[in-house]
Amino acid sequence: MAEPLLRVENLVRSFGGIKATDNLSLDVLPGELHAIIGPNGAGKTTLISQLTGQLMPNSGTVHFAGRDVTRLPSYQRSRLGLARSFQITSLLPDFTAADNVALAAQAHNGHSFRFWGAARKEKHLRDAAQAALSRVGLAQRGDVPVSELSHGEQRELELAVALATKPQLLLLDEPMAGLGVTESARMVALLKELRKEVTIVLVEHDMEAVFALADRITVLVYGRVIASGDPDAIRSNEEVKRAYLGDQHAVTRHG
Amino acid sequence: MKSQINVRNVVVALVALGLLLLPLYSALTGNIFILTLFTRIVIFALAAASLNLIMGYGGMMSFGHAAYLGIGGYAVGILAHEGIGSGFIQWPVALAASALYALVIGALSLRTRGVYFIMITLAFAQMAYYIASGLSRYGGDDGLTIYKRSTFGGLIDLSNRVQFYYLCLGCLFGGVYLIWRIINSRFGMVVQGVRSNEQRMQAIGFHANRYRLVCFVISGTMCGLAGALLANNTDFISPAGMYWTRSGELMVMVVFGGMGSLFGPVLGTIVFLLLEEVLSQFTEYWALIMGPLLLLIVLFARGGIMGLLGRLSRG
Numbered sequence: 001m002a003e004p005l006l007r008v009e010n011l012v013r014s015f016g017g018i019k020a021t022d023n024l025s026l027d028v029l030p031g032e033l034h035a036i037i038g039p040n041g042a043g044k045t046t047l048i049s050q051l052t053g054q055l056m057p058n059s060g061t062v063h064f065a066g067r068d069v070t071r072l073p074s075y076q077r078s079r080l081g082l083a084r085s086f087q088i089t090s091l092l093p094d095f096t097a098a099d100n101v102a103l104a105a106q107a108h109n110g111h112s113f114r115f116w117g118a119a120r121k122e123k124h125l126r127d128a129a130q131a132a133l134s135r136v137g138l139a140q141r142g143d144v145p146v147s148e149l150s151h152g153e154q155r156e157l158e159l160a161v162a163l164a165t166k167p168q169l170l171l172l173d174e175p176m177a178g179l180g181v182t183e184s185a186r187m188v189a190l191l192k193e194l195r196k197e198v199t200i201v202l203v204e205h206d207m208e209a210v211f212a213l214a215d216r217i218t219v220l221v222y223g224r225v226i227a228s229g230d231p232d233a234i235r236s237n238e239e240v241k242r243a244y245l246g247d248q249h250a251v252t253r254h255g
Numbered sequence: 256m257k258s259q260i261n262v263r264n265v266v267v268a269l270v271a272l273g274l275l276l277l278p279l280y281s282a283l284t285g286n287i288f289i290l291t292l293f294t295r296i297v298i299f300a301l302a303a304a305s306l307n308l309i310m311g312y313g314g315m316m317s318f319g320h321a322a323y324l325g326i327g328g329y330a331v332g333i334l335a336h337e338g339i340g341s342g343f344i345q346w347p348v349a350l351a352a353s354a355l356y357a358l359v360i361g362a363l364s365l366r367t368r369g370v371y372f373i374m375i376t377l378a379f380a381q382m383a384y385y386i387a388s389g390l391s392r393y394g395g396d397d398g399l400t401i402y403k404r405s406t407f408g409g410l411i412d413l414s415n416r417v418q419f420y421y422l423c424l425g426c427l428f429g430g431v432y433l434i435w436r437i438i439n440s441r442f443g444m445v446v447q448g449v450r451s452n453e454q455r456m457q458a459i460g461f462h463a464n465r466y467r468l469v470c471f472v473i474s475g476t477m478c479g480l481a482g483a484l485l486a487n488n489t490d491f492i493s494p495a496g497m498y499w500t501r502s503g504e505l506m507v508m509v510v511f512g513g514m515g516s517l518f519g520p521v522l523g524t525i526v527f528l529l530l531e532e533v534l535s536q537f538t539e540y541w542a543l544i545m546g547p548l549l550l551l552i553v554l555f556a557r558g559g560i561m562g563l564l565g566r567l568s569r570g
Contacts, residue, residue: 054457083458086458090452090454092452106444107459107460112461113466113469115440115442116440117440118439120439164459
């Protein structure tokens with residue numbers, strides 16, 4: 001079996017008396033799409049934030065591409081090839097869509113202590129930005145300020161920004177959040193394409209999307225993993241049904 | 256981008272031209288006072304422009320920018336006092352001292368954000384103020400008279416009003432040009448990105464604070480140059496020049512002109528200092544008028560003068 005790209009071991013993070021991540025272990029294999037599901041408050045976003053370094057765990061380790069990254073700040077993890085999208089859209093609102101993506105490309109193209117040349121005229125950065133924008137279907141929207149993009153477009157831009165960092169592992173925190181039916185369908189189609197190129201960890205509430213996309217699913221409840229396996233195994237797992245899938249019918253129906 | 260003829264650009268061009276031609280006007284009318292006044296305005300405009308780099312573009316609300324005026328000035332004054340009159344030594348020392356101060360203060364202050372950043376930069380500037388007050392060898396509270404302006408081996412005579420004015424103006428235009436290059440460069444994009452959304456910038460791979468710190472140092476160094484000019488202009492340096500109210504005035508100049516606009520601080524400084532000049536002729540309580548004016552600008556014209564002009568440009 002292949003060496004996991006991401007290995008999380010015995011991760012613990014508590015806020016006050018609440019254990020948001022409770023002795024959590026998890027492997028993500030190269031090339032797979034690994035979905036993390038769980039009811040609200042299960043600690044999914046807390047987990048993602050610890051994987052990307054925005055939040056430090058109290059104990060436990062995170063290994064990425066064979067390297068211990070537990071204590072690395074987020075900008076260094078990004079350089080190693082870890083990219084994330086945010087559940088609550090997090091972009092640079094006073095910049096254009098193309099600027100947002102070009103900055104992501106710039107971050108991975110040498111240092112930025114260059115004070116003289118005009119960054120917006122650097123062709124390879126603009127080309128990289130344009131390529132990533134095309135990838136998510138925003139090719140025509142590059143010059144539009146982020147604040148004028150629709151919510152759906154902003155979600156797609158989040159993805160383009162992450163892609164422009166040329167990640168090995170993409171951590172997507174509810175990319176479908178707030179999307180309409182058509183937009184969701186487009187996002188699922190897009191993720192189906194992306195998963196051929198990059199390993200993805202997907203946190204998502206949309207069960208239909210999760211079961212359509214995932215190779216493996218890990219179920220979190222109260223910061224603990226209660227089950228992990230392929231979609232079929234998860235669907236038939238009694239504990240999952242009991243603890244989490246109150247709407248189990250939805251799952252079986254869409255399987 | 257595209258260059259356009261609109262109200263804003265025309266005003267900026269006219270002001271720049273006016274500044275260039277001012278000595279001519281002064282010579283023709285025999286009005287020496289206006290040249291003296293505008294030399295001071297130009298120097299403060301450089302200080303305000305440097306503050307705008309971190310405040311407007313970098314989102315760092317430094318409330319201690321007057322410290323650099325003092326440090327640049329004291330570098331010139333102290334060296335002059337010790338018999339080193341060459342500007343080739345004085346000025347690099349002024350710049351280096353400002354840069355070093357900015358580096359140390361920045362490294363400590365940039366651990367904080369928001370109100371704490373404002374307070375900590377204020378605290379450090381007040382420390383610098385009290386240190387200057389304690390320099391008994393250099394006049395302490397009373398300040399230090401500079402008997403001879405910096406010399407540049409005969410290249411330029413700082414005692415000549417017109418030459419000195421053009422030196423100051425050259426520094427201002429050079430400074431604004433430098434800021435323009437910086438904000439459009441890779442570095443400037445990162446700094447503005449961090450202002451916009453720091454967490455996002457970290458997540459895509461930028462060590463935000465490193466860029467902020469360098470920006471902070473560039474700004475401080477530029478203001479140190481203004482300090483060296485100011486000391487030469489007044490032939491005098493005292494702790495009062497780095498008191499926190501001076502830092503506040505610099506902020507007001509930036510806000511007047513328009514934070515985060517290239518030429519705004521220049522316009523803001525001109526308006527602020529001219530108003531101060533005119534109003535103080537009528538009443539010593541000129542601040543009573545300046546205050547409400549500032550309120551109006553903050554409440555109704557967020558972009559300051561440049562913002563208003565921009566609105567006019569769009570019709």
